[in-house]
Structure formats: structure tokens, C-alpha cells
Amino acid sequence: MAMTMSGEVVLPADKATVWAKLNDPETLKNSIPGCQSLEKTSDTSFAAVAKIKIGPVSATFRGKVNLEDLDPPNGYRIAGEGEGGVAGFAKGGAVVKLSDDPAGTKLAYDVEAQIGGKLAQLGARLINGVAKKLADEFFAKFAEAVKAGA
Template sequence: MAMTMTGEVQLAASRETVWAKLNDVEVLKACIPGCEELNMTGENEMQAVATQKIGPVKARFKGKVQLTDLDPPNGYKISGEGDGGIAGFAKGGATVALTDKDGGTLLTYNVEAQIGGKLAQLGQRLINGAAKKVADDFFQRFAAAVAAG
């Protein structure tokens, strides 16, 4: 099951500040819903453990998160691949772009995700809603983190 989603969020901080936060593991960890662990394992590569619930399927994903196409302070691509055990898998990525707007920064994102196994079998009707909720939660928290300086 593939899904795509786009969105934008206006942040009250400079592009450089937003960029720094986007590259701060601790900030990302705090903002990713259900994130239990996020550790740097190499340059621009992290190991993550996160619990996600899609419809009736709740799974704890373990996987790699990679940052690619880095273009400081304008954007990057963050992509991940998670293995949810018997629940299936999820993989996907988001292209994040930063532009100056209204004295702050406009963050636009373009998500492409794919799920498989039991997640797709039982959760496919709910995947769009679930993904939107994850993105909303993330950016709400991220906006708060940016505002907190």
C-alpha cells in the first residue's frame, strides 16, 4: 500500500534555526510520535525504535533513518524503513524544504510511504488518516520545539 501526503507548516524562527533543529537528534526524538529510541549510528544515519498504531494493528518498528540530499539550510530528504515484526513493515520518506516567509520559515513536506504485511491487510483503509495524524503530531511538537528555541 503506497500513500502520499503533502503539507506545510509556518514556523516562527529563522531558516538556520529550523535547519539546526531538523538535524538535532534529541529534537527529532522528542517530536516523532511514539519514538522510544533514536541514536546516531553514522553520518546522517540513525537507528530508531518507534511504536505506531494503524487501525487495529499496533506495532513497534525498528529501523534505520537516513538523511540524504542535504542542502543546508534549505532542506533534505529524511527516509526510513521499519520492520514491525509480524505486523509487517513500513517505509517511506519525506522531502522537507524550507523557505523564508513572513519573517519566519515555511516548512513544506512531501511524504511518500509504503506499508506491507498485516499493516496493509488490516490497516490500509486507515493509513492515510494515521499518517496524517503522525505528521500533524510531529510538526505540532516540532513547532513547539522551535518556538522554545
């Protein structure tokens, strides 16, 4: 089933700093909720393992993350797909756009994702709430990293 979500946050750093952090595996790893490992497999791709709980379903997702449509320092599309074993799968992407803001840099994101298996069967009614919560967690941590690096 499909899920969409969009939002924006203002980060307290300039565009170049935010862009650098968006491409830094260590920052991404620390920011992605439940991320257990994120290894660079090429300049624009990573192998990732994340443990996520959605309602009654908790699972370890193993998958690939690719950075596409790179437009430094204005944005990219971050796309991924992960198999969560018995729990099902998730795949999708987020278009991330950076723009200048009086308080630093505005990051706008537009997520489109597909989930399947047990996630869709039992977690469907929870998925939007969980996705929002995961996004909030991500940006909270990411903002910290940006602040520290600014």
C-alpha cells in the same frame, strides 16, 4: 501498498534555527510520535525504535533513518525503513523544503511511503488518516521545540 501525503507548516523561527533542529536527534526523537529511541549511527543516519498504532494494528518498528540530499539550510530528504514484526513494515521518505516566510520559516513536506504485511491488510483504509495525524503530531511537537530554541 503506496501512500502519499504532502503539506506545509509555518514555524516561528528563522531558517537556520529550523534547519538545526531538523538535524538534531534529540528534537527529532521528541517530535516523532511514539519514538522510543533515536541513536545517531553516523552524521546522517540514525537507528530508531518507534511504537505506533494504526487502527487495529499496533507495533514496535525498529529501523534506520537516513538524511539524504542535504542542502543546508534549504532542505533534505529524510528516508527510513522499519520492520514492525508481525504487524508488517513501513518504509519511505519525505522531501523537506524550507523557505522564508513573513512569520518565520515555511516547511513543506512531500511524503511517499510503502506499507506491507498486516498494516496493509487491515490498516490500509485507515493509513492516510493515521499518517496525517502522525504528521500533525510531529509538527506540533517540532514547532514547540523550534519555538523553545529560537
